[in-house]
Amino acid sequence: MIKNMFPFFLQILPIMKFVREFVINNPLCVCSDEIAAVKKDLIGEHDKMKLKQDSSHVLLKIVQEQYFMNLKIMVPDKYPLEQVSIEASESNFPNLLKVFFVGQAVEIARKCVQPPLKPNKKDPPFKPRVSLREVCEFLIKDCVKRYPLEICPCCKDRVMLRDPEEVAKDPRKRVERVYCGHLYHHGCLAKYMKTPPFKDGKFCPSCGKRIFHDKWKVTPELAEARWAHKQARERELAEVTDFLS
Ligand SMILES: [Zn+2]
Ligand SMILES: [Zn+2]
Known part of the structure; x- marks a missing residue:
């Protein structure tokens, strides 16, 4: 039986190698669904989104009227078991709001992968979940698009x-x-x-x-x-x- 499967292995090995190399060269493919959803639901015509596959970053420029914020979201190797990390680079928002936005986003990301310190007994057992979309939704919809208005x-x-x-x-x-x-x-x-x-x-x-x-x-x-x-x-x-x- 094993002998009969040998040609099959020979065929599948290059495919496995290709898939492995593809994942290594395109680390953001682990969150491609989330990236597509962010693009579709949250990115407006004046905003920009760039994917940096070599460094596993998603770069965002989010604009609301005269205000803007540039965000760098890093997707770690162990995603989604580890949360995304967030950095706000250039922005013309008051510093007080910039610090609040990033602080809250980090907390949202942490809650996606770490169980609550005091779990509610009625809740189902904690399972880590993807954090990119949740973090983007908060930063774009609840912060940059909301506060200037x-x-x-x-x-x-x-x-x-x-x-x-x-x-x-x-x-x-x-x-x-x-x-x-x-x-x-x-x-x-x-x-x-x-x-x-x-x-x-x-x-x-x-x-x-x-x-x-x-x-x-x-x-x-x-x-x-x-x-x-x-x-x-x-x-x-x-x-x-x-x-x-
Ligand atoms: Zn109030
Ligand atoms: Zn006033």
């Missing part, structure tokens, strides 16, 4: 100025991101956080969640006291002005 909950204007160069001229227009995920102009948020009511904290006008931000860690009592102090000072100044006029 966000509206400031206070002044109802675009948070990210239509001309990215303008932000440097006016620090009040700097972007702040609060815990619920909504973006504000720095000046608008500063004013809102210092204006009553303060009872139980300040809440995001867009989603109703309490606002937490490193720059405004003030208890409602202290915010109330500061407001009262500011009002008293303004009254004093008004009296002095009246007296002098």
Whole structure:
């Protein structure tokens, strides 16, 4: 029987060698379905996608109006058992958002291959899954395409100025991101956080969640006291002005 199969082996060996060489020379073929789906569903006419087979990278340039971000996504040898890695190179997004986008994308990729630390007993056993598409969907749809269109909950204007160069001229227009995920102009948020009511904290006008931000860690009592102090000072100044006029 084995003797009869010998010619068959002779035929199949070159095919196996070809397949092996093809996979080595085209490492991105392990995620070709995901790449096709990203191209079809997420890449717009002004965006660019390039595959670098020699270094196993997917390069993306994603554009939304005047804003852009260049992303380099590396697919490791052991994909999909290992997650993709992400790097944002050139971009004109505020650094705060760039750091947030990449940090969250890395976390999404990690969750694709590592079981949760506290698994829910009702969930089925953890199985690693492919991470490229999930990461691209987050970075393109939920970040680069979304944030330039966000509206400031206070002044109802675009948070990210239509001309990215303008932000440097006016620090009040700097972007702040609060815990619920909504973006504000720095000046608008500063004013809102210092204006009553303060009872139980300040809440995001867009989603109703309490606002937490490193720059405004003030208890409602202290915010109330500061407001009262500011009002008293303004009254004093008004009296002095009246007296002098
Ligand atoms: Zn605003
Ligand atoms: Zn919110």
